[in-house]
Amino acid sequence: MAIEQDLVNAVIDLDENKSYGLVKKMVDDGADPNKIIEILKKGVEEIGERFSRKEYFLTELVMAGEIFQQSAKLLEPILKSMEKASKSTGTVVIGTVKGDVHDIGKNIFVTLLQVGGYEVYDLGVDIEPIKFLEKVKEKNANIVAYSGLLTVALDSMKETTELLKTNGLRDKVKIIIGGLPVDEMWMKEAGADAFTDNAFEGVKIINEWLKSGGG
Amino acid sequence: MEKFEPIKEEAMSSVERVLTSIKLKEPDRVPVWPLIDYLPVNYIDVTAQEMIEDPEKSQWAFEWIYHKLGGFDIAFAGGSFYMQIINPFPDFFSIFYLDWRLPGRMLDVNESPQLVENALDDPFFKVEDYDKIIEKGLLWKSNFKRAGMKDMMKLSKIGPKVAEYTEKWWTEFKVPTFNDGACSTPFDLLSMFRGSTNFMKDIYRYPDKIKEVSDFLVDNMIMMGQYGPSQSGGKTILVGGVRGSADFISLKHFEDLYWPYFKKIVTEYVNKGYIVQLHMDTDWTDRLHYLKELPKGKIYLHMDERTDIFKAKEILGDHMCIEGNLKPSLFKLGTPSLIEKEVKKIIDGCAEGGGLMVGSEIPDDAKLENVKAMIDTCKTYGKYK
Incomplete structure (x- = not known):
């Protein structure tokens, strides 16, 4: 011991x-x-x-x-x-949205998600809405995470959510947004389900979603 | 230019108002500073590229926004963005060292410039480069891929223009400029070079090396920060703090690797007679008391909404003028009445006795009526008896 x-x-x-x-x-x-x-x-x-x-x-x-x-x-x-590694907890598609390149917080969030046993697809920075859509479809993801710091990121987040909606995927995923300035106002504008400026809290929120059968 | 009413005269000019506040005395009213970068691009016929590369056009845009909003207390001189970004010296803004994406070059002409973190896997600056810096000096790392000799040559034409516009703000409009020159700590610079994630590992793995390079760099950086003012005749220097805050490092690392250099830089600029703006991004609340070690009544502290401005008043009220700290996204998502409420809260909590300016970085897609609400509230509600 x-x-x-x-x-x-x-x-x-x-x-x-x-x-x-x-x-x-x-x-x-x-x-x-x-x-x-x-x-x-x-x-x-x-x-x-x-x-x-x-x-x-x-x-x-x-x-x-x-x-x-x-x-x-x-x-x-x-x-x-070994025969099989432990099963993944959930599938997350994450990226810093179009028009923004800040990624310090995103990178640490990706690591913590991996620690938490999630299968994570990190698209990188300045990501077009269509890239999120394609990856969600391809990997059958249940969680989408937008990262951003600038107000232009907000328009991109909104656009991405709209695209998921028009493709019938919005109800199949939970969306979380992260970044130092994000707040409830950002969350509503982006059409997301949760927000956080703390990577650990973010993982906890996702854990809760999956525990309650959401996502 | 669109015809505007002349700016309404008040008991003090903006220059008098700002300088009085820095000296920790009560001016006629609380000064107000919307920190505007590329906002005019969304409203008038100017591109983001011109805001950087065309001094006449950018001065025109800054004058337009100044008049459109009915006047405010601190401004940018046309052409100064160019001087910062196409800076031949390794400072916080220099394209020769940092990965700037610029409008009209790597971005659309109307997109605001962005600073990209150095790559995680293949940083511009490797661990072994710490020693090379000491051996060869920093200029050795200049990168001419992103800008070249042509851009450097243009500096000699832009310098005198910036000098002309700086003078125009101070004497004709009686509005102080800010950020005539800029400097940051060796810590912030090295963090940009290495990429923050790599650098944070370095803090644990090679703290002594970081100290050694910082000792080597600090005097050079102090000298290089004066390049802008040497060209424009400006009186102000911005000292930027980002990666030393509570959003990044512990107090122990702050004390060892950050604060001694920050203190030295600021103190030397004050001693040389510059007005220093501390431009502190992210959360500095738990380290505000260190700022009391800086010279009294010569500096103003810009903070964003992550730092508690009321705590700043409590700790620094009799030592340093404070400025802030509305949340930038409010100017896009909020309403004039919401902004008015927020401004009043800051004035109620921090204006007493002077030493307060109200402000925020204004996002490039802000609504003008929201910016105007901040300004107007300071002009009415912010009056000292």
Whole structure:
């Protein structure tokens, strides 16, 4: 048990080398990789709590995401050789909308969604509405996430929602918008279901949707 | 130009009003500053490209919006965007170092310019470049792919124009300009170079390297920030803070890697006689008290809605003029009565004793009646007895 707690603590302390060392040791000792992932998640979740309490900041989230991703890479060969990896929680199509290129928040949200077990399709920045539509169709996504900081992004968000509507997909997805300035006014204008300026909160909102059978 | 009524005379000129506020005294009324970039593009015959590259046309557009809105207290000089963006020195705005998408070049002539974060996987600036900067100096990193010699040559023609328009604002309209020059911290600059996500990992992996490069860069950056004023004769310098806020880094990182440099830059500009605007994007609420270490009564602090302006008044009221902080999207989505309410809230909480300006960055697709509502409320409700 001790090594598991050590790994949780190493993640929380953002100690990269110690985290990777412990992951490797656990692999050598024959631990179940899915279980190691769960332990890493526990560490990242605590970091999220500290972020919400303003004890940790964006830098710490980025580092937590890095440690999780690098650790997952160490586990990849073993996960692949196993029958099946854990089933994805949901499918998210995300992008910074047309006319806007801000993506710091989006990138961290993508990482946290991956930590949460979601299948994530990150379209990038300055994304045309049609690209969102195509990807939602192709991947049968149940969540769409728009990112944006500028007011021009708002028009693009609205346009994208309209396009999903005219293609009969609006009722099949839940839409969340994210960015520092987004608020209820933005959400209504964009025709979205939720808004957040906090990536951890965003993941929680999506978790709730899927738990209640939405999306 | 469209015929306008002359701007209504008030007890003080805008120059007097703004300077009085910076000195922490009560002027005739609360100064108001809509920070307008490309708004005229949506209303009159000027393109976003001309706002940057054509000094006459951009001055015409700035004068138009000034008159259309019945006058306000701080303005841009025509051509100054060019001076900032096509800046031969590595400052916060320079196209030779940062990935600017400009109208008429990579964007439609009417799209506002955008600054793109450096790529995650293949940043413009690699980890090993920290050492190269110290070895070769920063100019070594100039990138001529996005702009070239022709753009540089044009600077010598635009400089005198900006000087003429700066003078015109200060003496004819009696309105101070702002952002005649700009500087940011080495931390902000390196974050732009590396891309913020890469840089945040660097903060954990190579903090000593960041310090070493910052020590090397800071004096150069102070010098380079004076390039604009040296051309235009302007008196103001903007010092921008973004990546050092509570939306990005912890207080420990702020104290180690950010604040010493920020303090040095601002203090040196004040000592050289510049009016310094601190342009602080995102949330600085928990680090406002550090600003008390800066010279008193010589600076004004612009903040957006992420920073608590009422806390700023409480902490800095007797030390530094504060300016802000309506939420930009209100000017697109809101109504004049909503704006009026918000402005009154700021005036009620922060105007007492002077040292307050009301303002916001105005989105390029704002409604004019909303901007006018902010201005008019300051002119009526913002009067000091």
